Amino acid sequence: MQDKTSFPYGAGFRSLTEETPEPVSLAVQGQLPPWLEGALLRTGPSKFEVGGRSYNHWFDGLAMLHRFAFSQGGVSYANRFLKSKAFCAAEASGKISYAEFATDPCRTLFGRVAAIFNPKLTDNCCVNVSGYARETVAFTETSLPMRFEPKTLEALGVFGYRRALRGQVSTAHPHYDAKRRCHYNYIVDFGINSLYRLCRIGDNAKQRIVANLPVERPSYMHSFGMSQDYLVLTEFPLVVNPIELRLSGKPFIQNYRWEPERGLVFHIVAKDSGKLVRTAAVEACFAFHHVNAFLDHDRLAVDVIVYPDATIIDQLYLAPLREGVPITATGTLTRFHIPLAAEAPVTRRALADVPLELPRINYAACAGKPYRCVWGTGVRTEGDFLDSIVKIDIEAGTVARWHAAGLYPGEPVFVPTPSATNEDDGVLLSIVLDTARERSFLLVLNAATLAEMARAEAPYAIPFHFHGSYFPSGPAKA
Numbered sequence: 001m002q003d004k005t006s007f008p009y010g011a012g013f014r015s016l017t018e019e020t021p022e023p024v025s026l027a028v029q030g031q032l033p034p035w036l037e038g039a040l041l042r043t044g045p046s047k048f049e050v051g052g053r054s055y056n057h058w059f060d061g062l063a064m065l066h067r068f069a070f071s072q073g074g075v076s077y078a079n080r081f082l083k084s085k086a087f088c089a090a091e092a093s094g095k096i097s098y099a100e101f102a103t104d105p106c107r108t109l110f111g112r113v114a115a116i117f118n119p120k121l122t123d124n125c126c127v128n129v130s131g132y133a134r135e136t137v138a139f140t141e142t143s144l145p146m147r148f149e150p151k152t153l154e155a156l157g158v159f160g161y162r163r164a165l166r167g168q169v170s171t172a173h174p175h176y177d178a179k180r181r182c183h184y185n186y187i188v189d190f191g192i193n194s195l196y197r198l199c200r201i202g203d204n205a206k207q208r209i210v211a212n213l214p215v216e217r218p219s220y221m222h223s224f225g226m227s228q229d230y231l232v233l234t235e236f237p238l239v240v241n242p243i244e245l246r247l248s249g250k251p252f253i254q255n256y257r258w259e260p261e262r263g264l265v266f267h268i269v270a271k272d273s274g275k276l277v278r279t280a281a282v283e284a285c286f287a288f289h290h291v292n293a294f295l296d297h298d299r300l301a302v303d304v305i306v307y308p309d310a311t312i313i314d315q316l317y318l319a320p321l322r323e324g325v326p327i328t329a330t331g332t333l334t335r336f337h338i339p340l341a342a343e344a345p346v347t348r349r350a351l352a353d354v355p356l357e358l359p360r361i362n363y364a365a366c367a368g369k370p371y372r373c374v375w376g377t378g379v380r381t382e383g384d385f386l387d388s389i390v391k392i393d394i395e396a397g398t399v400a401r402w403h404a405a406g407l408y409p410g411e412p413v414f415v416p417t418p419s420a421t422n423e424d425d426g427v428l429l430s431i432v433l434d435t436a437r438e439r440s441f442l443l444v445l446n447a448a449t450l451a452e453m454a455r456a457e458a459p460y461a462i463p464f465h466f467h468g469s470y471f472p473s474g475p476a477k478a
């Protein structure tokens with residue numbers, strides 16, 4: 001347990017082990033939009049200790065699912081641990097049993113085989129929740145997404161990829177193409193001949209490979225880009241030797257090396273033909289999140305939250321986070337222009353000069369298309385954890401911010417109003433830690449103005465986490 005007086009946001013990195021499996025009504029301050037009928041489903045690391053041993057990294061903790069359900073102007077809350085094999089094995093043995101991002105299991109359970117090649121690839125889906133082939137699915141960065149029941153949060157088993165899509169590592173950020181009625185994702189198959197497998201998962205559950213790209217040193221890529229007709233695989237120069245990964249005996253991410261001389265390499269693949277249209281390099285940088293991508297005349301605009309290098313990964317280990325060590329690495333919304341014609345140079349420019357992370361857009365209206373609004377979490381005070389919600393209007397070049405002393409908001413999920421005419425007609429849903437009360441609350445903001453509309457306090461402090469999605473009531477949506 002941390003000394004809560006040493007820095008304000010310590011409760012955001014403490015384990016939460018209480019579950020509320022039956023929804024409880026939350027008191028609402030303000031007014032929820034009457035049209036908001038559905039549920040915000042989120043996942044995140046929630047248990048950081050097993051049997052007296054701590055996981056190493058924020059990304060490692062055992063996943064908990066959270067559900068804020070909206071109906072008739074009210075909101076209810078429920079949460080449950082995701083009953084993955086990784087969770088159940090830890091519960092049963094009292095030991096960390098599966099390898100996570102930066103933590104390996106106890107040696108006695110693990111032996112000498114590198115965890116990524118071990119049959120016990122983790123299914124601890126603590127990164128994102130999304131529709132996927134008409135199911136509700138939680139994701140981590142392995143090829144084992146977990147299906148769950150969206151009302152009860154009960155785990156339903158791993159989402160099954162076809163054998164042809166085999167591989168070990170994937171992203172928690174699949175893209176949805178409403179026109180083609182499918183998701184796109186990529187899977188890395190580590191081996192003597194390693195591959196990036198770009199794949200397509202249909203709403204009809206049909207799965208097929210779009211392209212296999214051979215790679216000698218696979219890159220750590222947390223997300224990728226998608227325009228209407230192209231997929232953009234962005235290889236950051238944080239790379240791994242697959243043989244070392246197999247033999248080093250080190251946790252997964254600690255096998256990756258920063259090799260900036262490689263530069264940042266974009267691979268542009270046509271969705272329909274699977275053809276590699278262009279590979280282009282530019283000066284090295286690192287990112288977790290793509291924001292959007294679209295065709296701008298004869299070039300692709302690819303928007304990414306860029307860091308100068310990969311030190312942000314080191315700054316997110318639990319020990320420094322729990323000691324309140326200032327976070328000095330910040331991301332900047334940056335646009336790359338990649339001409340589709342061979343040899344023309346890639347250019348880049350910052351779209352705003354404020355730190356930004358956990359970006360969201362009006363995805364239903366703008367994914368893969370020209371757009372103007374990005375929402376995300378920001379940092380007002382240098383070195384602080386994410387302490388505000390930011391709206392960037394790319395076209396107007398303006399930045400708006402919501403913040404309040406002692407409050408630490410999470411990813412703002414955009415939900416459009418049913419009759420929306422403007423891109424920013426809608427609300428933002430964010431889970432905010434109130435450090436004075438050591439409780440979290442659901443915050444509802446007007447997405448256009450960032451004016452507060454409502455808040456509803458949860459029964460406890462919800463640990464800081466990553467991503468989720470809003471699912472409107474009614475027939476299942478992708």
Ligand SMILES: [Fe+2]
Pocket residue numbers: 127172173222288289466467
């Ligand atoms: Fe992410």
